[in-house]
Amino acid sequence: MDQEKIKQAVALFLEGIGEDPEREGLRETPERIARMCEDLFAGMKEDAAQHLERQFHTEGSDIVVEKDIVFHSVCEHHFLPFFGKVHIAYVPDGRVVGLSKLGRTVEVFARRAQIQEQMTGQIADALMEHLKPRGVMVYAEAEHMCMSMRGIRKPGSKTITTVARGCFEKDALLCQSFLQMVKA
Numbered sequence: 621m622d623q624e625k626i627k628q629a630v631a632l633f634l635e636g637i638g639e640d641p642e643r644e645g646l647r648e649t650p651e652r653i654a655r656m657c658e659d660l661f662a663g664m665k666e667d668a669a670q671h672l673e674r675q676f677h678t679e680g681s682d683i684v685v686e687k688d689i690v691f692h693s694v695c696e697h698h699f700l701p702f703f704g705k706v707h708i709a710y711v712p713d714g715r716v717v718g719l720s721k722l723g724r725t726v727e728v729f730a731r732r733a734q735i736q737e738q739m740t741g742q743i744a745d746a747l748m749e750h751l752k753p754r755g756v757m758v759y760a761e762a763e764h765m766c767m768s769m770r771g772i773r774k775p776g777s778k779t780i781t782t783v784a785r786g787c788f789e790k791d792a793l794l795c796q797s798f799l800q801m802v803k804a
Contacts, residue, residue, distance in 0.1 A: 621661070626654040660694055663731030668742075671724040672750035675715040681754065683794070685709045685801050686722045691730035693739065695766055702736060704762030704778065706743065709798040710753040711787055717751055736762055740781040748785045755786030757798050 627650035634641040634649065641650065687707040695702050706726045729742045744758045761780045768775040788795055 621654075621658055623654045626657055627651060630654070659731075660692075661731060661733065663728045666728045666731075668725045668728045668746035669750050671721045671728065672717055672746065674721070675717050675751065677714060678712050678716045681712055681714075683709055683711055683798065684716060685798065686719055687802055689723045689726045691726050691760075691762075693730040693736075693762075694733050695764060696733040696735060698766040698770070699733065700765035700769070702762045702764040702766075702779075704760065706730075706740075707759040707798075707802045708743065708747070708756070709758075709788070709801070710747055710751065710756045711794075713752060713754045715751060715753075722747075736760055736764075736779055737781050740783045744783040744785050753786065755784070755788040755791075755794070757782065757784045757788040757795060759799070759802055 630650040630653045631641040634646055639646060641647070685707070687705070689706045689708065690703075691706055692701060692703040694700070708722050708726075725746055726743055729739045729746075732739075740758050740760045743760075744756045747753065747756045747758075759780070759782045761778050763776065763778055767773075767777055767779075784795060788798070
C-alpha cells in the first residue's frame with residue numbers, strides 16, 4: 621500500500637471539499653487515514669487458502685453451520701462502509717476446517733473494496749475450492765451506509781445475498797434447513 625499517495629489524496633480531498641488540511645483538527649488526518657487503510661483493506665494482501673489449508677479428517681457428512689460472523693467492509697461504489705453478518709453452511713466430504721477459519725475467510729474478502737454480492741460468492745467459492753466439501757451455502761445480510769446516510773437515506777434497511785454451491789444447489793430441503801438455522 622502506498623502510504624504517501626493516500627496521504628496526498630486525502631489532503632487534496634480535504635481541499636476539494638473546502639477544508640484546510642493544515643487546520644489543527646485535520647493536520648494529522650491524512651496520516652490517520654493512511655494507517656486506517658492498512659487495516660480496512662488488509663484482505664487485498666491475503667489469500668483464503670492460507671486459512672483453509674489446515675483441515676481435519678471426519679467420518680460425518682452432516683451439515684456444519686457457523687452463523688453470525690460479524691464483518692465490516694467498504695463499498696467499492698461510494699467508499700462507504702457496509703456491515704453485517706455472514707452465515708456459512710457446508711457439507712463435509714471427509715474433511716472439516718477449524719471454525720475460526722470460516723471467520724478468517726470472511727475477513728479476507730470483507731477487508732477489500734467491494735460489493736456484497738461479490739463477497740458472498742467469493743466466500744462460497746473459496747470454501748468449495750480449498751475445503752472441497754459436497755456443498756456450501758453462504759448467506760450475508762448487511763446495512764449499507766450508501767443507503768443509510770446518503771441518497772435515499774433509509775437507515776436500518778438490510779441487503780441479503782445468498783450463494784449456493786454443490787449439493788445446496790440441488791437440494792431445496794437442505795437450503796431450507798440452513799435458512800431455518802440462520803433465522804433461529
